[in-house]
Amino acid sequence: MALDEDRLEDWVELFDEDCDYRIVTRENVEQGLPNVLMWCDNKNMLRDRVESYRHVNLYNPHYDRHVIGPLRFFGEKNGVTSFEASCSLFQTELEGASRLFSVGRYRVEALVEDGAARLKSVTVIADTGLIPSLLATPI
């Protein structure tokens, strides 16, 4: 929801300082290849990434819309809860036309403490073969 509303700074705040965010293609995962399309292995890297979007990058402005399926929980271990969810991501250009941008799956590990959750690890496994240069914003 934060990504869809272009609140990228709020999105970063969902993560733990010690975190891992990456986007990989399903093809690479299934073939055991190490390529990643985006990878930040701590919160400061996420902050830098968002900073660069705000101040440096030029890209086509658009609206994002994530429609996510039900969460599938794998249980809890050492205070860390794991779950997966299918995801469809639609983009709308400023002229108003919407299109399917990517489908895939989230694999998430979250630390739940005092009723609040902090993201430890988010891996986006994209079915869609995404072109890195089009990946202006996180998924």
Added chain:
Amino acid sequence: MALDEDRLEDWVELFDEDCDYRIVTRENVEQGLPNVLMWCDNKNMLRDRVESYRHVNLYNPHYDRHVIGPLRFFGEKNGVTSFEASCSLFQTELEGASRLFSVGRYRVEALVEDGAARLKSVTVIADTGLIPSLLATPI
């Protein structure tokens, strides 16, 4: 689900007599513009609207299919519960071809009494720049 099954009258019955239903574009919301694509500010207006679909309007028949993401609750105030959900809406023409029609977000206020919920306010904020003449049915 009622909209998808063309049970528009059942859909109206989900609302409170004192209700507000509107469809706006995200572009207008973000620019603070007052335009609305559809607006009914009480239940009788919804009834009229459905009546007119049934008896007056001519439009291309189609199937609607809403796929909605998880609800995100904002809490309860004076018996009114607020939540949001992302939404994708697909339309299928009678020849059988399906396409993405609209993506956006629902912002809902519901009155929960005796285990039943009545809709007080539903605002559809559409990312997709919808053409009013294509808006044959509610979203």
Added chain:
Amino acid sequence: MALDEDRLEDWVELFDEDCDYRIVTRENVEQGLPNVLMWCDNKNMLRDRVESYRHVNLYNPHYDRHVIGPLRFFGEKNGVTSFEASCSLFQTELEGASRLFSVGRYRVEALVEDGAARLKSVTVIADTGLIPSLLATPI
């Protein structure tokens, strides 16, 4: 999730021995026509079907991705729980392009015993007019 991960054998194991799986088009359901696009009326038929995919059929390899809306429960009767959910199904070709393949609705009856659920009946009612020859895998 099992279908999306090409774990068809695991998908079969979600069913009861005495089960019914079918795919029908919404058009046929609304017109009361008996046509079905796929029908297995016990678990051995599902096993055969999956076996034939694995060993006999030639079809374009692709990734499936189901994005399902919230479940809508109809209650429980004789230990069998009924629910429905809207569904969008996207396919991605090995070149990496994703497209909308089908939208529709699941109607499910499940037997819940000892905390585990076994599927008794799954009916896929597809809005999209699906061509049987394209139906390489279940929905």
